[in-house]
Amino acid sequence: MQRHFIEFTTPDTAVMMTDTLTTPAKNEVIINVHHSGVNRADLLQRLGLYPPPTDASPIPGLEVAGEVVAIGEAVTYCSIGDRVCALAHGGGYASAAIVREDHCLLLPDTLSSEQGAALPEALLTVWYNVFERGLLARNETALIHGGSSGIGSLGIQMVRAMGATALSTAGSQERCAAVTDLGAEFVANHSEGNLLEQFKEAGYAEQINVILDIAGGDIMQANLELAAPDGRIVCIGVMRGMQSEINLATLFMKRLTLTGSTLRRLDTASRAACFQAIRAHIWPEVLAGNILPVIDSSFPLADVLAAHEYMRSGRHFGKLLLECQVS
Numbered sequence: 001m002q003r004h005f006i007e008f009t010t011p012d013t014a015v016m017m018t019d020t021l022t023t024p025a026k027n028e029v030i031i032n033v034h035h036s037g038v039n040r041a042d043l044l045q046r047l048g049l050y051p052p053p054t055d056a057s058p059i060p061g062l063e064v065a066g067e068v069v070a071i072g073e074a075v076t077y078c079s080i081g082d083r084v085c086a087l088a089h090g091g092g093y094a095s096a097a098i099v100r101e102d103h104c105l106l107l108p109d110t111l112s113s114e115q116g117a118a119l120p121e122a123l124l125t126v127w128y129n130v131f132e133r134g135l136l137a138r139n140e141t142a143l144i145h146g147g148s149s150g151i152g153s154l155g156i157q158m159v160r161a162m163g164a165t166a167l168s169t170a171g172s173q174e175r176c177a178a179v180t181d182l183g184a185e186f187v188a189n190h191s192e193g194n195l196l197e198q199f200k201e202a203g204y205a206e207q208i209n210v211i212l213d214i215a216g217g218d219i220m221q222a223n224l225e226l227a228a229p230d231g232r233i234v235c236i237g238v239m240r241g242m243q244s245e246i247n248l249a250t251l252f253m254k255r256l257t258l259t260g261s262t263l264r265r266l267d268t269a270s271r272a273a274c275f276q277a278i279r280a281h282i283w284p285e286v287l288a289g290n291i292l293p294v295i296d297s298s299f300p301l302a303d304v305l306a307a308h309e310y311m312r313s314g315r316h317f318g319k320l321l322l323e324c325q326v327s
């Protein structure tokens with residue numbers, strides 16, 4: 001099967017290439033990709049700052065949605081003709097992609113392929129970090145930094161759907177209001193005033209059980225101070241910097257856990273286990289319409305550099321997508 005795909009021949013040059021996809025391995029499927037999600041990691045990969053793991057496709061793109069057009073001999077979850085979304089181990093910026101069947105979710109008629117492509121990376125990242133590493137329980141409180149991000153906008157809804165309270169942060173009054181509309185009980189504006197004081201004034205000092213941090217830098221000490229005793233802080237991004245100065249006494253006085261992860265480096269079996277948990281706990285909420293991706297806009301695959309520039313500008317709210325069928 002012929003496929004079109006994007007190759008960044010220099011950090012500023014995207015070239016549309018073609019090749020032929022081989023038969024899927026026994027547990028893989030080939031998807032005719034209608035939409036692919038754009039993620040921050042893709043921008044870093046393009047700049048050479050986040051090389052793909054050695055076992056991954058060098059083609060960028062971490063999540064796709066479309067129609068299954070071929071299946072490996074041992075595949076049982078998907079059939080040819082099914083509409084699915086999937087986590088890709090690279091290879092998403094393409095008109096067709098090979099993915100593992102246990103990294104797919106069957107799409108209902110109520111979800112478009114745009115919506116489908118906006119889901120896998122955020123679902124997996126939030127599930128693994130907030131619920132598995134952070135062990136968020138019903139009736140606890142979670143602070144999901146970056147409520148306007150692709151990750152955060154879905155994360156707030158997942159936290160609420162699982163019976164916990166969601167708090168968040170965003171970078172302007174308008175963005176804070178939009179994040180509140182997604183279900184966050186309180187949203188602090190990180191570009192105005194002191195973040196810690198805003199949460200304290202709102203009554204959340206030492207009330208937060210789990211913090212999903214995409215920012216790092218100077219926010220980390222505020223995280224430690226905001227966390228409840230036995231709180232769990234999970235760092236997944238460094239939008240404010242890779243270096244943080246923290247007071248270790250805060251960590252041991254409150255018995256806090258500070259951890260982190262990156263989905264790209266998570267092994268295949270752990271990702272498949274996350275998909276199983278998501279099918280059981282989160283997917284029913286998606287099917288019921290209680291969790292829906294927030295989509296900012298879609299760009300033709302050939303305009304991938306414009307999509308990246310828009311993401312880099314930080315003006316978007318929610319997910320950016322690529323339309324991957326090339327005529």
Ligand SMILES: NC(=O)c1ccc[n+]([C@@H]2O[C@H](COP(=O)([O-])OP(=O)(O)OC[C@H]3O[C@@H](n4cnc5c(N)ncnc54)[C@H](OP(=O)(O)O)[C@@H]3O)[C@@H](O)[C@H]2O)c1
Nearest residue numbers: 039040125146148149150151170171214236237261262263
């Ligand atoms: N470790 C993992 O497995 C993993 C997986 C996926 C994503 N991530 C990370 O999660 C983050 C979000 O990813 P995404 O793809 O959803 O990106 P995105 O949609 O572009 O979101 C970026 C977010 O960063 C916020 N932000 C920008 N500058 C900030 C600052 N100085 N202080 C605080 N917040 C700031 C933006 O919100 P405002 O403009 O409203 O402030 C926005 O919510 C990225 O850091 C990404 O690398 C990690």
